[in-house]
Amino acid sequence: MEMMTISEVSRAFNVTPRMLRYYEKIGILRSTRVGQYAYRVYDEEALRRLKCIIILRKLRIPLREAAAFFNDPERMRLAEIFQNNIDEIEGEITALSTIRDVLRAILSRLKNGMDAVPKLEQLCDADVLEVIGPLTPSKFRLKEVRSMESTGNASENVSKANETLDRLKDVRIIMLPPFTVASYHFIGENPEETAGNAVDRFVREGRLYELKPDARMFGFNHPNPSPERQHHGYEVWVTIPDDMEVPSPLVKKRFNGGMYAAHTITFPDFHEWELLCRWVEESDRFEANYSDEGEEIMHGCLEEHLNWVYSSHMGWPEKGIDGLIDLLLPVRFK
Numbered sequence: 547m548e549m550m551t552i553s554e555v556s557r558a559f560n561v562t563p564r565m566l567r568y569y570e571k572i573g574i575l576r577s578t579r580v581g582q583y584a585y586r587v588y589d590e591e592a593l594r595r596l597k598c599i600i601i602l603r604k605l606r607i608p609l610r611e612a613a614a615f616f617n618d619p620e621r622m623r624l625a626e627i628f629q630n631n632i633d634e635i636e637g638e639i640t641a642l643s644t645i646r647d648v649l650r651a652i653l654s655r656l657k658n659g660m661d662a663v664p665k666l667e668q669l670c671d672a673d674v675l676e677v678i679g680p681l682t683p684s685k686f687r688l689k690e691v692r693s694m695e696s697t698g699n700a701s702e703n704v705s706k707a708n709e710t711l712d713r714l715k716d717v718r719i720i721m722l723p724p725f726t727v728a729s730y731h732f733i734g735e736n737p738e739e740t741a742g743n744a745v746d747r748f749v750r751e752g753r754l755y756e757l758k759p760d761a762r763m764f765g766f767n768h769p770n771p772s773p774e775r776q777h778h779g780y781e782v783w784v785t786i787p788d789d790m791e792v793p794s795p796l797v798k799k800r801f802n803g804g805m806y807a808a809h810t811i812t813f814p815d816f817h818e819w820e821l822l823c824r825w826v827e828e829s830d831r832f833e834a835n836y837s838d839e840g841e842e843i844m845h846g847c848l849e850e851h852l853n854w855v856y857s858s859h860m861g862w863p864e865k866g867i868d869g870l871i872d873l874l875l876p877v878r879f880k
Contacts, residue, residue, distance in 0.1 A: 549587040554576070556771060559596060562815070563771055563778065564738055566596075568814045574599060574613050583736065585776065591863070607631060643826075697784035713817075714825045717809050719877070724803040725785045728792040738765065741782040746858045748796055749784060755859035759786045763854040764874075767844040784855060793801055806848070806874040807832065813869040819847070822873050835878040848874040 558565050566586075569575035575595055577586040588596070595616065602612040611627045730744040745763065748754070754761055764783040771778040783801070792798050807829075809822045826834050837846030850872040855869055 548590055548593075550590070550593065553771060553773060553776075555593070555596070556587050556772065559600060561596070561600070564805055564816060565744075565786070565814055567736065569596070569599060572609065572613060573607070574616050600828050606635070620855055670819040689872065714809055714821050717807050717822065717825050720806055720874075722801075722803045722806060722807050722874070725801050726788045726790075727764075727783035727799050728786050728790075728796045729781060729783050729799045731779060731781040733769075734777045737778060737780035741780045744796070745782045745784050748792070749858040750861070753859075754786065755855055757790070758785065758787055759856075761855040763851045763858075764794055764848045766848050766849065768842065770841040770844055773840070804835070805877055807877045808875075809873045810852075811871050811873060813871055816849075816873075819873055822875050824875060829877075829880075831880060833875040833880050835876040837876070846876045850874060 550558065552566055555561070555566060566577075570577060574593055575588075577588050579586065592871070598615065599612060602615065607766065611631075614623055614627060636712045663699065675861070728745070728748060728823075729749050730741045730748075732744070734740065734742040742765070749761075762785045766781055768779045768781040769775070786798075788791065790798075807822060807826050809818065811818050823834075826832060833848070837843055839846070852870045852872060
């Protein structure tokens with residue numbers, strides 16, 4: 547039976563080791579340790595299941611519902627999941643179609659109008675207001691999907707749809723100020739969890755939130771996963787008062803700040819790093835400002851776990867208040 551290590555699976559399926567470990571944690575994927583292997587390996591059954599998980603994710607099925615395919619495979623339950631997602635998508639398509647029709651109507655009036663300067667009243671006609679009144683901006687999570695030809699390869703059509711949906715439109719440009727951090731760095735099995743747990747203990751035992759209520763937590767691969775190494779590493783920073791001393795094995799460091807392109811994800815959607823990189827590459831105002839240390843420190847990119855220090859202080863679940871994470875990519879003006 548074919549066995550693949552976590553690094554091999556990560557490369558073959560374009561899924562991060564962190565995502566693979568999360569799939570195991572929630573019970574939809576299973577690895578094993580056998581014979582000469584001192585680390586995770588995946589058998590053929592696990593690889594088949596991973597393929598199914600990837601397909602479900604590409605079809606926008608949430609992980610909690612995807613789990614039902616493996617843990618509660620009852621036909622009516624699965625049909626209900628698909629129907630609920632179809633209903634949600636159709637509602638969003640209807641809303642987007644309404645916006646498109648209103649924009650076309652306004653555009654037509656602008657083209658056919660006699661005035662050289664458009665008037666705001668054209669946006670406030672009673673018939674326009676009647677159509678768009680029930681709509682709210684929060685309903686439009688999806689970008690408009692290009693129509694797909696009825697003929698052609700289904701997988702190619704899905705890929706085109708995903709490409710359209712995945713173009714980010716919520717990227718912010720932020721400035722991180724200089725700050726002092728307590729750092730913990732670990733290379734080995736489950737580096738994110740190990741480093742995060744060490745900093746969590748420091749936050750609680752040192753009552754950091756009481757000393758610095760605006761403390762923030764950042765992390766990054768150090769070094770990145772690579773075929774040449776068995777394990778990758780992860781480094782966690784938590785901001786501290788400048789005059790605060792930190793206990794070993796944590797290390798006190800100074801961060802110089804900088805400009806970043808920021809995109810918020812919900813844990814564990816770290817695959818959206820690729821989308822943020824694409825946004826920067828296509829920007830006409832900004833370009834990447836990667837660190838000279840390259841892959842050793844994830845090119846200078848950061849992951850900020852929002853509200854994490856407060857959640858740690860309160861002893862809340864590991865994902866904190868809402869599991870939101872800012873992906874931060876260093877940029878500069880062109």
